[in-house]
Amino acid sequence: MIEGTRRTTLNRPRNYLLAAGACGAMALMALPLRPYLDLVNIVMLFLLTVFLVSWRLEQGPAVLAAFLSVALFDFFFVPPHLTFAVTDIQYLLTFAVMLVVALLTGQMTAGLRRQARMARFEEKRTRALYEMARALSGALRLSEVVAILRDFLRDIVQADAVLLIPDAHGELHPQDGTRVPYELRLAAAVYDGDADDRRASKAMDGVCYYPLRGSTRIRGVLAVAPLDDEVLLQEDQPLLEAVASLIAIAVERLHYVDVAQQAEVQMASERLRSSVLSALSHDLRTPLTILVGLADTLSLSRPPLAGKQQVMAEAVRDQSMRISGLVENLLDMARLHAGQVRLRREWQPLEEVVGASLKLLEHALETHPVRVELAPDLPLLEFDAVLIERVLCNLLENAAKYSSAGASVEISARQNGAMVEISVCDSGSGIPSGRQDRIFDMFVRGVPESPTPGVGLGLAICRAIVEAHGGTISAANREPAGACFMFTLPVGNPPEINEESLPPEAAT
Amino acid sequence: MSGLHSRVIVIEDEKQIRSFVCEALEQAGCQVFEAETGAQGLVEAGTRKPDIVILDLGLPDRDGVEVVRDLRSWSSVPVLILSARADETDKIEALDAGADDYLTKPFGIGELLARVRALLRRKSRLAGDGSAIADFGGVTVDMVRRSVTRHGEPIHLTPIEYRLLCALLASEGRVLTHRQLLRDVWGPTHVESNHYLRVFVGHLRQKLEADPAQPRHILTETGVGYRFHL
Numbered sequence: 001m002i003e004g005t006r007r008t009t010l011n012r013p014r015n016y017l018l019a020a021g022a023c024g025a026m027a028l029m030a031l032p033l034r035p036y037l038d039l040v041n042i043v044m045l046f047l048l049t050v051f052l053v054s055w056r057l058e059q060g061p062a063v064l065a066a067f068l069s070v071a072l073f074d075f076f077f078v079p080p081h082l083t084f085a086v087t088d089i090q091y092l093l094t095f096a097v098m099l100v101v102a103l104l105t106g107q108m109t110a111g112l113r114r115q116a117r118m119a120r121f122e123e124k125r126t127r128a129l130y131e132m133a134r135a136l137s138g139a140l141r142l143s144e145v146v147a148i149l150r151d152f153l154r155d156i157v158q159a160d161a162v163l164l165i166p167d168a169h170g171e172l173h174p175q176d177g178t179r180v181p182y183e184l185r186l187a188a189a190v191y192d193g194d195a196d197d198r199r200a201s202k203a204m205d206g207v208c209y210y211p212l213r214g215s216t217r218i219r220g221v222l223a224v225a226p227l228d229d230e231v232l233l234q235e236d237q238p239l240l241e242a243v244a245s246l247i248a249i250a251v252e253r254l255h256y257v258d259v260a261q262q263a264e265v266q267m268a269s270e271r272l273r274s275s276v277l278s279a280l281s282h283d284l285r286t287p288l289t290i291l292v293g294l295a296d297t298l299s300l301s302r303p304p305l306a307g308k309q310q311v312m313a314e315a316v317r318d319q320s321m322r323i324s325g326l327v328e329n330l331l332d333m334a335r336l337h338a339g340q341v342r343l344r345r346e347w348q349p350l351e352e353v354v355g356a357s358l359k360l361l362e363h364a365l366e367t368h369p370v371r372v373e374l375a376p377d378l379p380l381l382e383f384d385a386v387l388i389e390r391v392l393c394n395l396l397e398n399a400a401k402y403s404s405a406g407a408s409v410e411i412s413a414r415q416n417g418a419m420v421e422i423s424v425c426d427s428g429s430g431i432p433s434g435r436q437d438r439i440f441d442m443f444v445r446g447v448p449e450s451p452t453p454g455v456g457l458g459l460a461i462c463r464a465i466v467e468a469h470g471g472t473i474s475a476a477n478r479e480p481a482g483a484c485f486m487f488t489l490p491v492g493n494p495p496e497i498n499e500e501s502l503p504p505e506a507a508t
Numbered sequence: 509m510s511g512l513h514s515r516v517i518v519i520e521d522e523k524q525i526r527s528f529v530c531e532a533l534e535q536a537g538c539q540v541f542e543a544e545t546g547a548q549g550l551v552e553a554g555t556r557k558p559d560i561v562i563l564d565l566g567l568p569d570r571d572g573v574e575v576v577r578d579l580r581s582w583s584s585v586p587v588l589i590l591s592a593r594a595d596e597t598d599k600i601e602a603l604d605a606g607a608d609d610y611l612t613k614p615f616g617i618g619e620l621l622a623r624v625r626a627l628l629r630r631k632s633r634l635a636g637d638g639s640a641i642a643d644f645g646g647v648t649v650d651m652v653r654r655s656v657t658r659h660g661e662p663i664h665l666t667p668i669e670y671r672l673l674c675a676l677l678a679s680e681g682r683v684l685t686h687r688q689l690l691r692d693v694w695g696p697t698h699v700e701s702n703h704y705l706r707v708f709v710g711h712l713r714q715k716l717e718a719d720p721a722q723p724r725h726i727l728t729e730t731g732v733g734y735r736f737h738l
Contacts, residue, residue, distance in 0.1 A: 278595070282566065285592045286522055289614040293528035296617035300535065317616065324614050344731070347703035349710045355721050356728040372721040380703060386596060386731035497707050 019053045019061030023068040027076055034077060042077050043098055046070075047105070054106035055113070062106030070099050128156050129242060136250040140257075145250050146176045149222075152243065157236055158227045163212075165220040165251065166191065172221060182207055182223035191221050210240060212248035219251045273338055277331060284327045291320040329457040332390070336464040343384040343468060347495055350378055350413055350422065353385050357392035358411075364397055367405035368426075373412040380494040381420060387465045388489075394458040395424040395485050403428025403482065419471070419488040427482035436475045462487070512537045514559035514628055519549030519575070520590065521568050525613075529562065532617045533624070546570035550578055553585065560627055563607070564590045565598055573601045580606035586627040590615075596731040600685050603732065608682045610732075630681040642677050644725050644738045647716050649677060656716075663715055668693060672708055673716075676726060676736035685733040709734060 026049040030042050046069035054062030074084055078091050086092065132152045139145045146163055153159045162180040164172040164187050172187055190209040210222040222244045295317035299310055335341050351374055358370060392411075399409045403426040413422045431439060439456075440463040459473075466473045466487045473487040516538045520526040530540045541556050543549035546567045553561055561579065565572035576587055589602045589610040599610045609623050642649045647658045651674065656663045665673065675692040676684065690699045698704070713720040727735045 282592045285613045286525070289592070290522070290524045290528070292614040292616055293525060293532075297528045297531060300532070300617060302535070320614065321616075346706075348706040351710060351713075351721050352706060352728050353730065355723050356730045358722050359727065370722075372719075374721060380707070384731075389730045495703060497704060 015057045015061045016064055019057055019065040020068060022049055022053055023065050023072055026069075027072040031076060039077060039094075042073065043094065046073055047098065047101060050102040051105050051109065054109040059106060059110035062110060063103060066099055066102030066106055069102060070095050073098065125156055125239060128152060129239070129246075132243070133246050136246055137253075139250055139254070142175055142251070142254060145247065145254070149243070149247055150176075153224065154227065157224075157239065159224050160227055161222055161224045163220060163222060163247065163251075164191070180207065180223055180225040182209070182225070187221045187223055191218055193218065208237075208240065210244035212244060212251055214248050214252035214255075219248055219255065222247055277335060277338075281327075281331050284331075285324070288320050288324045288327070292317055292324075295320065326457075329461060332461055333457055333464070336461065336468070341387070341468065343387065345382045345384055345469075347380045347382050348385060350374060350381055350420070353383075353389050354392060354411055354413075356385075357389050357396060360389070360393055361396050361400070364400045365409065368400050368403070369406075369408045371408060371410045373410065375414040378413060378415060378420060379491055380497075381489050382492050382494075383469055383489055384465075388469070391462045391465050391487065392422075392424070394462050398458060398485075399424055399426035399428070399483075402426065407482075415491065416488075418491050420491060421486055421488050423484055423486040425478060425482060425484040430477040430481060430483045431475055433477075436477075439475060440473065459485075512625070512628060515539045515541070515556055516560050516562060516624070517541045517543060517549060517552045517556060517558045518562045519543045519546065519552075519567065520562070520564040521545065521566075522564070525564075525590075528617070529620065532621065536621055536624075538624075546572070546575040550575060553579055553583065558585055559631060560586045560588065560624060562588045562590065562624075564592075565602060566592050573598070573605050576602050576605040576607050586631055588623055588627060599732055600687075603683055603685045604687055609735075610683065626681040642680075642738070645716070645718065647725075649673065651677075658716065665712075665715065668708055669712055669715070672705075673712060676734065680736045680738055683729050683733055683735045687733075689733065 023046070026045055030037070030045055034042075050062060050065045050069055053065040071084070074086065074091070074095065075082065078086055078094075080087060129152075132148055135148045136145060139148060142163070142165065149161055149163065153161050160180055162182055163175040164182070164184075165175055166172050170191075172184060172191055174182075186207075187209055190211050193211070207223055207225045210224070212219045212222055222240075224240055295313050298313040299305065299317070304310070305313060354372060354374065358365065358372075396409065396411075403409070407427045410425045411423070412425075413420060415421075440459045441456075459475075462485075463473050466489075470490045471488040473485065476484050476486070478484050512533075514537075516533050518526055518529050518533070518540060520529065520542075521544055526542055526544075530542055533540045541552050541558070543552045546569050549561070549563065549567075552558075563572055563575060567575065572589065576589075579585070579587065586609075587607040589599065589607045590613060591599055591602075591610055592613045599612075602610065608627055611620060611623060640651045642651070647656065647663075649656050654670065656665055656670070656673070671693045672689070675689055686702050686705055687699045690701060690705055693708075694701065694704065709726060710720070713723050713726055717723045717725060725737050727737055729735055
């Protein structure tokens with residue numbers, strides 16, 4: 001801050017000339033009055049001059065005026081006139097007192113003046129800081145923050161600055177193409193909190209680095225460099241630190257505005273997607289429900305339909321049910337692909353979901369004897385029962401579909417290290433060689449133009465579900481005939497079950 | 509088809525679904541009252557003294573779950589939910605609110621009639637003397653003597669297993685959500701411990717079912733809860 005003061009008043013010879021002139025003028029004015037005034041009053045006039053000089057000008061000219069006044073007083077007014085010689089020794093005391101009073105007056109006035117100027121200066125900066133804070137609170141973009149910052153620094157500290165903001169990987173990037181010669185290495189050190197903490201780190205070339213401390217973490221680095229070969233003064237440090245924290249608040253606020261906006265956009269799009277999917281599901285199910293219901297009504301109508309019509313009504317019903325299954329698969333795939341499916345994972349025995357799947361497919365598995373072989377010591381597994389049931393149903397349905405009536409289907413499960421392996425095996429035609437891996441892709445089937453109905457979504461859904469659970473799925477043929485599908489589920493840390501941990505009132 | 513001789517209210521906004529459901533019920537001997545909206549359905553339920561209410565969850569005027577809650581505040585009539593939504597949470601909410609069973613669209617008429625019959629059977633049994641002895645699949649439960657036998661052999665059940673079995677038996681023919689069972693057996697502070705419930709249901713099946721992996725009586729409603737079938 002002293003800088004401003006220095007620049008306006010020091011180094012000005014004009015002020016010394018003015019001081020000298022004022023003293024000379026006073027001597028000339030007082031000369032004609034010499035016969036009428038006492039020397040004491042002449043001294044007063046000179047003291048007044050020194051006071052005026054120190055009030056209007058600076059301390060240097062005031063000192064000059066003090067000495068000059070004494071000299072002029074001696075030369076023109078103390079007898080003998082027009083010489084520096086003094087006849088009466090007591091005038092030496094007058095000189096001494098006059099000089100001391102003049103010097104002290106000068107110094108005090110100058111001090112007062114400086115204080116007043118400092119106060120004005122401080123007020124200006126405080127007001128500027130306040131203005132900046134207000135401007136920052138309205139800033140909506142980082143570029144506005146940068147513009148406000150640079151305006152402030154240019155006007156108040158005669159400095160320029162660059163904001164370094166980290167990207168997603170924590171790499172700092174300048175926010176504006178300024179000419180501040182910052183060093184990325186030093187800035188990064190400040191950002192990482194290495195550079196001796198809480199103090200701005202100062203580099204050799206006069207650039208200062210300030211961390212932008214947000215409430216949760218450092219939001220970036222402010223690098224300040226003086227304009228035109230000046231240096232940043234020690235007195236400016238508190239101000240610059242205050243600036244840095246204002247900028248930090250602004251940057252943090254912008255960050256949260258960003259986060260909130262992103263979250264809102266994401267939520268809106270998720271809402272839209274899930275409402276589209278559920279509307280689609282509803283709109284497709286309603287006509288299918290009507291179709292199934294009407295076909296059933298037909299086949300139950302009285303008097304009973306003739307044989308052929310009865311068969312047709314039942315076919316309408318079965319085909320509608322199949323379309324419903326396909327729609328279900330398509331919607332599920334869409335949900336799984338959109339990342340819409342939130343797994344409702346719960347710890348549970350595998351046995352239960354196996355039983356539920358077999359019950360659901362009772363009809364399809366009517367002609368296939370089913371063997372269930374679950375290892376007796378299987379741990380509880382954490383999975384989404386609805387989705388794993390879907391996997392089992394798809395696999396069992398395939399097994400029934402691709403093997404002839406009477407052929408057996410086996411479900412088995414055993415623990416293998418950190419995974420539980422669940423297999424569904426049939427004794428049908430097996431998978432054509434070379435297609436074991438591709439059958440899990442969407443719309444890929446074992447035999448492309450197979451007379452068996454299907455579109456090739458079931459296994460793709462199985463894979464998506466199993467992988468969402470952290471498992472894998474694979475297919476293989478087995479001897480002498482048939483296919484085996486195996487998927488795995490991670491064991492994890494099953495919760496302990498206290499066999500009879502009854503609350504007291506329940507134990508009775 | 510044997511006559512059901514019951515009064516049924518069908519609350520469904522889709523005209524064609526409503527009409528085939530009503531026709532099927534009428535053919536089965538029921539007296540059917542139709543309602544297009546939840547509000548209308550509640551009025552019908554209040555005035556017609558129904559034996560069963562069939563309610564679509566996706567009504568235009570009110571949330572189906574709310575309708576169930578309203579109904580339950582003054583009536584214990586069995587409620588069968590029709591749900592077009594694949595999401596289990598809606599069904600669970602409706603069941604927790606007091607609905608008895610659900611059917612997911614599309615459904616066949618045979619299925620619908622079977623559910624209606626089961627709920628009506630249950631209703632008439634509750635109205636009867638309420639026998640203290642239950643028989644299923646060779647298992648006999650004597651609730652007075654607290655004894656369970658299977659093919660004449662006594663079976664030892666732990667206190668929790670016995671309470672669980674009683675809770676299931678008491679709601680035979682209904683769907684019980686995990687939450688309802690946990691509250692009944694373990695108490696209101698344990699309603700989130702689903703894995704406990706599953707483990708103990710597994711124990712019960714081991715002791716009572718002929719093939720625990722393919723149960724015939726303690727059935728799983730995946731993602732929703734359990735249903736006991738005599």
